[in-house]
Amino acid sequence: MDIAPRIFKGEYRTFVLRFEILFKMEDLLKVKHINRILLDNISRYLTLSEENGVSNTTISKSNIITNGVAIQPVNGHVYKPSFKTQIPNGLAASSVIDIFELLTTYSARPITRETFKFCRNGEPAVRVASWNLHEFSLEKASNLGVKEVICRTVLENGVSLVAVQDVKDPTALKIICDELNKPTLRRVEEWKDNSQNWNFCMLDTHNTQLGFLYDSGGVADIELISLMESPEDTKSSCEALIAHFLIGDLNLQIVNITLKKDIDLPLLNQKLIDLTNEEEQVMLCMDFSDCLSVNDNFLTLGGLRPVFPLSTNTHFPNLKPDGNTHITNILVNPSLNHSTTGYKNVINKVFCDVILNV
Structure with a gap:
């Protein structure tokens, strides 16, 4: 074989886009390459939400952390984790993805x-x-x-x-x-x-x-x-x-x-x-x-x-x-x-x- x-x-040290700061449509103008004309064209495809999600992403603790594949480590413990995932931002999850896909x-x-x-x-x-x-x-x-x-x-x-x-x-x-x-x-x-x-x-x-x-x-x-x-x-x-x-x-x-x-x-x-x-x-x-x-x-x-x-x-x-x-x-x-x-x-x-x- x-x-x-x-x-x-x-490296990512200067590369961060925080979607949670976008609470209203006009906030998209803060994004590079987005101007008023482009915003007017895409705004009809976007939907805002009033809900503010709270992050509740957790990971169980064990000797080996995996994504659910049973593994026999050297100390004999087997681990299968459980997860909860929620996107925290001022937009509905579908709206965030819509914006991202357009950009x-x-x-x-x-x-x-x-x-x-x-x-x-x-x-x-x-x-x-x-x-x-x-x-x-x-x-x-x-x-x-x-x-x-x-x-x-x-x-x-x-x-x-x-x-x-x-x-x-x-x-x-x-x-x-x-x-x-x-x-x-x-x-x-x-x-x-x-x-x-x-x-x-x-x-x-x-x-x-x-x-x-x-x-x-x-x-x-x-x-x-x-x-x-x-x-x-x-x-x-x-x-x-x-x-x-x-x-x-x-x-x-x-x-x-x-x-x-x-x-x-x-x-x-x-x-x-x-x-x-x-x-x-x-x-x-x-x-x-x-x-x-x-x-x-x-x-x-x-x-x-x-x-x-x-x-x-x-x-x-x-x-x-x-x-x-x-x-x-x-x-x-x-x-x-x-x-x-x-x-x-x-x-x-x-x-x-x-x-x-x-």
């Missing part, structure tokens, strides 16, 4: 390098990505523009498994998973190559910010076998989430890892050597966004090999970082390297949506 590693990077028609999606059909050189292939979602909160996930961009980026690029970092609320990741499974947005719904069988997983531990989003109904069944956190003596150097996935007949160990400023590189290197062996197929999804600088020693941890050289700019290109432009990479061991197709890319043109730049 071939695996095509891919990396997505992007999104003015926003063109970036052109992808190819239309990936889950096949490379005549053999089945799946794509794996690493994505720092930058303080991904419930508020951001509820933003229709953010939700659309994340879902469409995953679907357009044919990604089957995404290691995500900086997730502030597990419910936020569930919102993305729900949209992929039961689309409510036109641009997500119209994408035909969507199995609508997506899952997510995170550990229910204090301040955990790492997780996975994966497609269980694609060209190869992806099944989560186990999920555990990093050893206690490495927590001052990194936050890590260690997962075993069965992808077709491939048993893949993925370490989703965010390095901290005070990293003990020799200690972490030895721990990764102890964690892996030559027979296992191992992938590290590395997030360096908290590191002041990155050198070649970061890209050879545990004797693994980087997918991208250190010179690759994996930072969001429209921002001006303070020094470090290499903020993510994927590392693989020799055993897994033989199973990769050699195709790789950095996707960094995903946040050009008019809805996100108001």
